[in-house]
Amino acid sequence: xxxxRVARTGxxxxxxxxxxDTRQRVxxxxxxxxxxxxxxxxxxSLIAEMAGVTAGSVYYHFGAKRKLFEAVCTYVxxxxxxxxxxxxxxxxxxxxxxxxxxxxxxxxxxxxxxxxGFVAAAPVDARRHAELTDIFTQQTEGMRASLAExxxxxxxxxxxxxxxxxxxxxxxISAVVDGFAHAAASVDANALDAMTQLFDALILTGEGSTxx
Numbered sequence: 001x002x003x004x005r006v007a008r009t010g011x012x013x014x015x016x017x018x019x020x021d022t023r024q025r026v027x028x029x030x031x032x033x034x035x036x037x038x039x040x041x042x043x044x045s046l047i048a049e050m051a052g053v054t055a056g057s058v059y060y061h062f063g064a065k066r067k068l069f070e071a072v073c074t075y076v077x078x079x080x081x082x083x084x085x086x087x088x089x090x091x092x093x094x095x096x097x098x099x100x101x102x103x104x105x106x107x108x109x110x111x112x113x114x115x116x117g118f119v120a121a122a123p124v125d126a127r128r129h130a131e132l133t134d135i136f137t138q139q140t141e142g143m144r145a146s147l148a149e150x151x152x153x154x155x156x157x158x159x160x161x162x163x164x165x166x167x168x169x170x171x172x173i174s175a176v177v178d179g180f181a182h183a184a185a186s187v188d189a190n191a192l193d194a195m196t197q198l199f200d201a202l203i204l205t206g207e208g209s210t211x212x
Contacts, residue, residue: 027071029051039132076122077142084147091154097173103196117184147173148167151166
């Protein structure tokens, strides 16, 4: 009689879940490692140590380090785009869009500082390592396209001048947010919060104007 027993993966754990969990741990460790050490110094062994897995597991799931960087980019920027779209829902002015994104960025920085660290480090790594340029460009273009959609919604609602180029407006907003992302890598969270509040008060709402 044939033995019909199958190997168990553990109580309540579906087949393949261990592999998925390991892959996600490696992505999150890669995010921290790239943020802290840069792409060049981030070895499979160092990433594996941070993830609590073997270097062989890192290679098994991603092969070349470039593939892991790509997976981290998808994970980080995918999260940011999803949350930013929710924050920007509706028709808004440019200052309102900028405020919404900055406030969401602050929340992300408090919840997952390693994501903010990666956002600050990734453009530097993309300039230093040619094999990363296309990966990084694809992600930034996706973010800019999402912002441009929000700008066009604002234009349709009469909150943003209709003759403004949505991609240029999106690029301007991105440049400001990127500046705060770089600041997040060099100042503590409380100082960044204070800087954001000042920017909101002095620039976005115009409270810093003394009049004529």
